[in-house]
Amino acid sequence: MLPELKIKGALLVDVRSTGEFATESAPGTVNIPLSELGSRLTEIPKSSPVVLCCASGTRSGLAKLLLMKNGYQQVYNVGRWSKLLD
Secondary structure (H helix, E strand, C coil), X not given: CHHHHHHCCCEEEECCCXXXXXXXXXXXXXECCHHHHHHHXXXXXXXXXXXXXXXXXXXXXXXXXXXXXXXXXXEEEEEEHHXXXX
16 A cells, blocks of 8 residues: 555655654655644645554554544555554
8 A cells, every 4th residue: 555655646744753753764754743733734735645654653543533634535544654664
């Protein structure tokens, strides 16, 4: 699924804190901490898939709900950010 989403131009969003993201992250990901997501929705296009990740899948799951409430339809939670390395 992930390779197909990348081909479709998916935006990879890591919702961990800036400190966690700075320690290690997957190439090509954008860091928008969950606490800032609601105020930064304009940075995320609704026209392409959005792939969310975090440390365990909990915050990215909450991020998915927030995006879907705001009209995003192609939202995917891959859980741990390290899954984007595969």
